[in-house]
Amino acid sequence: MTTADLARAAKAASIPLAAIDTDTKNRALTAIGEALAAHADSILAANRADLARAAAENLAAPLLKRLKFDEAKLQGVIEGIASLARLADPVGEMLGATELDEGLELYRVSCPIGVIGVIFESRPDALVQISTLCLKSGNAVLLKGGSEALETNRALAQVIREASVAAGVPDGWIQILETRADVTEMLKLDDCIDLIVPRGSNEFVRYIMDHSNIAVLGHADGICHVYVDAAADLAMATAVATDSKCQYVAVCNAAETLLVHEAVAADFLPQVAAPLAAQNVELHGCERTCALIDAQPATEEDWQTEYLDYTLAIRVVDDMAAAIDHINQYGSGHTDVIVTGRAEAAETFMNLVDSGNVFWNCSTRFSDGFRYGLGAEVGISTNKIHARGPVGLEGLMIYKWKLKGTGQTVADYADGRRTFTHRPLAGDCRG
Amino acid sequence: MTTADLARAAKAASIPLAAIDTDTKNRALTAIGEALAAHADSILAANRADLARAAAENLAAPLLKRLKFDEAKLQGVIEGIASLARLADPVGEMLGATELDEGLELYRVSCPIGVIGVIFESRPDALVQISTLCLKSGNAVLLKGGSEALETNRALAQVIREASVAAGVPDGWIQILETRADVTEMLKLDDCIDLIVPRGSNEFVRYIMDHSNIAVLGHADGICHVYVDAAADLAMATAVATDSKCQYVAVCNAAETLLVHEAVAADFLPQVAAPLAAQNVELHGCERTCALIDAQPATEEDWQTEYLDYTLAIRVVDDMAAAIDHINQYGSGHTDVIVTGRAEAAETFMNLVDSGNVFWNCSTRFSDGFRYGLGAEVGISTNKIHARGPVGLEGLMIYKWKLKGTGQTVADYADGRRTFTHRPLAGDCRG
Numbered sequence: 001m002t003t004a005d006l007a008r009a010a011k012a013a014s015i016p017l018a019a020i021d022t023d024t025k026n027r028a029l030t031a032i033g034e035a036l037a038a039h040a041d042s043i044l045a046a047n048r049a050d051l052a053r054a055a056a057e058n059l060a061a062p063l064l065k066r067l068k069f070d071e072a073k074l075q076g077v078i079e080g081i082a083s084l085a086r087l088a089d090p091v092g093e094m095l096g097a098t099e100l101d102e103g104l105e106l107y108r109v110s111c112p113i114g115v116i117g118v119i120f121e122s123r124p125d126a127l128v129q130i131s132t133l134c135l136k137s138g139n140a141v142l143l144k145g146g147s148e149a150l151e152t153n154r155a156l157a158q159v160i161r162e163a164s165v166a167a168g169v170p171d172g173w174i175q176i177l178e179t180r181a182d183v184t185e186m187l188k189l190d191d192c193i194d195l196i197v198p199r200g201s202n203e204f205v206r207y208i209m210d211h212s213n214i215a216v217l218g219h220a221d222g223i224c225h226v227y228v229d230a231a232a233d234l235a236m237a238t239a240v241a242t243d244s245k246c247q248y249v250a251v252c253n254a255a256e257t258l259l260v261h262e263a264v265a266a267d268f269l270p271q272v273a274a275p276l277a278a279q280n281v282e283l284h285g286c287e288r289t290c291a292l293i294d295a296q297p298a299t300e301e302d303w304q305t306e307y308l309d310y311t312l313a314i315r316v317v318d319d320m321a322a323a324i325d326h327i328n329q330y331g332s333g334h335t336d337v338i339v340t341g342r343a344e345a346a347e348t349f350m351n352l353v354d355s356g357n358v359f360w361n362c363s364t365r366f367s368d369g370f371r372y373g374l375g376a377e378v379g380i381s382t383n384k385i386h387a388r389g390p391v392g393l394e395g396l397m398i399y400k401w402k403l404k405g406t407g408q409t410v411a412d413y414a415d416g417r418r419t420f421t422h423r424p425l426a427g428d429c430r431g
Numbered sequence: 432m433t434t435a436d437l438a439r440a441a442k443a444a445s446i447p448l449a450a451i452d453t454d455t456k457n458r459a460l461t462a463i464g465e466a467l468a469a470h471a472d473s474i475l476a477a478n479r480a481d482l483a484r485a486a487a488e489n490l491a492a493p494l495l496k497r498l499k500f501d502e503a504k505l506q507g508v509i510e511g512i513a514s515l516a517r518l519a520d521p522v523g524e525m526l527g528a529t530e531l532d533e534g535l536e537l538y539r540v541s542c543p544i545g546v547i548g549v550i551f552e553s554r555p556d557a558l559v560q561i562s563t564l565c566l567k568s569g570n571a572v573l574l575k576g577g578s579e580a581l582e583t584n585r586a587l588a589q590v591i592r593e594a595s596v597a598a599g600v601p602d603g604w605i606q607i608l609e610t611r612a613d614v615t616e617m618l619k620l621d622d623c624i625d626l627i628v629p630r631g632s633n634e635f636v637r638y639i640m641d642h643s644n645i646a647v648l649g650h651a652d653g654i655c656h657v658y659v660d661a662a663a664d665l666a667m668a669t670a671v672a673t674d675s676k677c678q679y680v681a682v683c684n685a686a687e688t689l690l691v692h693e694a695v696a697a698d699f700l701p702q703v704a705a706p707l708a709a710q711n712v713e714l715h716g717c718e719r720t721c722a723l724i725d726a727q728p729a730t731e732e733d734w735q736t737e738y739l740d741y742t743l744a745i746r747v748v749d750d751m752a753a754a755i756d757h758i759n760q761y762g763s764g765h766t767d768v769i770v771t772g773r774a775e776a777a778e779t780f781m782n783l784v785d786s787g788n789v790f791w792n793c794s795t796r797f798s799d800g801f802r803y804g805l806g807a808e809v810g811i812s813t814n815k816i817h818a819r820g821p822v823g824l825e826g827l828m829i830y831k832w833k834l835k836g837t838g839q840t841v842a843d844y845a846d847g848r849r850t851f852t853h854r855p856l857a858g859d860c861r862g
Contacts (some may be wrong), residue, residue, distance in 0.1 A: 006582040015759060019782035054757035071716050098804050106803055113815050156782050194815040215816050236838040243840035246754040307733040328446060351450035362836025372537055373529050373853035385646050389832045401820040402781050405793025422804035
């Protein structure tokens, strides 16, 4: 089957899938969990084959660690499926209800987007998490995992497909793509695929965004900032800046640039330099920074760089307005933090910084679906429409308008024989 | 100034505009209404100049009618602004609130998208409606109106700009583009413009969608269907089908195809043919239709055509499933209607038809922001993400996540020294 065939099959399945009831979906999720446990031997054997191939190809140790799918990881995804089954069904939620006239009622009701294409890294648990999120939200899905995990992904997808279809989910809803050529093909299928979620390197995500007419949900860069205000508690600022930079450097929500109000720079910079030096963080500073602490001179490029490493750019700014300008100019709209004791300044910062996540007195690293309490996460979006920041089930939903009448025609209203009442109906959460 | 300069100015203004308070915005709206009244003479004179030029260029009568902006139209937009000022501010609405831990509170808060590019037809009142919707929602806007309305648009935009800036709105928030080359330029400015709303012909909208990486909100085709079920009240079906086709043929929510269950075709088709013939509707029917009433044979192309005229395609189908398949295959996801006495069939139809607007026992022509009670309308979207169907103020909004802490670091949670509470906070409408 070509990629287009797979996408058409997913599209066909997406129609009945959008309308299956909550019980069927939850029974299917439970069945998937049980089937994964029952097929543990073959899944783990497939993963051992992937690991052996990867080791023979000299894959780096951190990548091997991500690729590994053992009994504990399997148990983790099975528990994740059980908690997903317990969540409320996001389909069919009443988002608004208006009486347009007597016997003419308008409802805005949540529904699945349709067909989602997801391209993800070499963590086999991602396949289980993403596919079950799609099932719970009533979306069909095309999945392209890392090629290193090919055997594991095949084994997992087969178990998920068989268990879900046996439980009444329309066959075709889950499709696996296996090559880069398949992905290239997928980007053209805007008649079948409604949304693409690419997870991976900046260059990869940007390539996807630039080469498809399909809507893309995700982020390329994660250039996150910590701004230390004149009114900051400097011990708190040191802890927040150090955690933001060092707690896990290889991720999109790690801080890349530290901005410091000039009034506290002389006190703060030597104070924060100590824990950063203890973790071997390389500092690239502006001129004023280099005059206060030991740092390499920063260039314009530093402000635009996502290091994903033990490197930090530091700039002393005249005031908060300059910090905000810097962030809006060089940032990526991901996550930016102010450390300050002034609530009013914090509110201004959070309103004027045009990022999906704006924080006051805490680490950039909190920007994450699990930490936000969203359950599993589809990804983090720096889009300006649809969904922003960490995206959970809600990002896989849209709505449709259902209008229920009793024979009404527009001519009656256009000609003044009837008038609209536009009365909110009970069930409209927003009143 | 180049288009890029205008877009950068709009982007710069969008930052403070996103944060100005409700009173300032509403005062500005009131000031705009007053200024439009005060400058009525020069605005109407500009419109007379446009009309004279258009008449000299032999513009068709319906277009001249759309272009005309007289005292009554001016009064209409001024009243529209007054009612917009009375609407709740869509910015800063609390969409969710969660305690992540003691002293660490997460809020999801509505905010403007940023910079919107709108391309619209030759109705000068559209300029006023769109720009004031953007102002109310805190968005900067680049406006490209029909070239026939150039003088009127210049006059209106100048009044709106001066009045709003005098009332405290950041200068630069409203920008006018005047040529097609400006639009071509705008499509490339994905660093400054967050969303494009094109209104106009199918070909034009499709061109925009195919030539920009910027998100587009709108619709190309409007191929709307009326399906008459076996259990339909045939008198009601006749009224709904006739209104859907004839009440205003030149618009996207007019019906283009009538689908009829075979069990009622012999009764229904002659019945509906009479009022359609009275309005000179040309019928293109499938084989079974042509055996029952006088119609031209329909071709495959008929099912894919948005006539926007007194022409209707008719197809007899075996059952509701065949009707749903037809709509999902040939429709444009705009508006589709079932006429039936069976509530269960209606619900199935509305769940399985993958369109933004799915109606039961009423005309396709109700698919409209004003009729839905949304107030003024940005446009109608057949997108599968962000906003669907008639789009009002809400479609110009997105949200940001604000996290307010007291010095928390992620290391404390990762190392098990602290755990998340994930407790819903009061103020979360969704509980």
